[in-house]
Every structure is written in structure tokens, then in C-alpha cells.
Amino acid sequence: MKMIVAIIQPTKLAALREALVRVGVERMTVCDAQGFARQRGHTEYYRGVEYKANLLRKIALEIAVNDDFLERTLETIVNVARTGPEGNIGDGKIFVLPLEHVTRIGGVATGPGAV
Secondary structure (H helix, E strand, O other), X not given: OEEEEEEEOHHHHHHHHHHHHHOOOOOXXXXXXXXXXXXXXXXXXXXXXXXXXXXXXXXXXXXXXXXXXXXXXXXXXXXXXXXXXXXXXXXXXXXEEEOOOOXXXXXXXXXXXXX
């Protein structure tokens, strides 16, 4: 079992959710996030006053998958979240973490059956 943490652009969320459902991934947690990397934020204007927005809005997805779903889930995220044919700075990142134990709170399932 693996935990996938994907940081993506907010505009890609709806398309990514639909694509994941098509490949059989129907459960995920979605969180609003803010951060920066190589982009270093940007300059905005509010009521005629310029200010530096150091943190950019992103979406953080947490998706627990069994090992047989890992590759298709990663491929789907990369293909849908990427902007342009080769991607651009700011498209996001994907982290894959080992998931040692899962227990479904609303039932008796544990391990891979609970994912």
C-alpha cells in the first residue's frame, strides 16, 4: 500500500478527479494549500496598490492506493496535471510514501481491503 501526496494547480482539480475515477481511483482527500518553490511568488495589484504574493495557491491531494493501482494513478496525475507537452515550472510535485497500516473506521476492514 502507498500514500500518494500530489501538489497540483487548482485549475487542474476537476479534470484530474474525473480522470482518476475513470482509472478506478474513487477515494481521495483534497486540501487547499499555499506554497512556493522556484516560482518565488508573484506581484499583484489590489485597489491600485502593488504587493508581493509570496505564497501561491495550490491543491494537495492525498490518495491511498494498493500497489496494483500505483502506476496507473501516477501516470494519470502526471498526464492530467501537466501543462503543455513537457510541463512547466509550477505544475506541481508527487510524493509516494509507504503506507504500513490502514483501518476503516466505519467497518472491520484492515490492510489492503480498507483502502
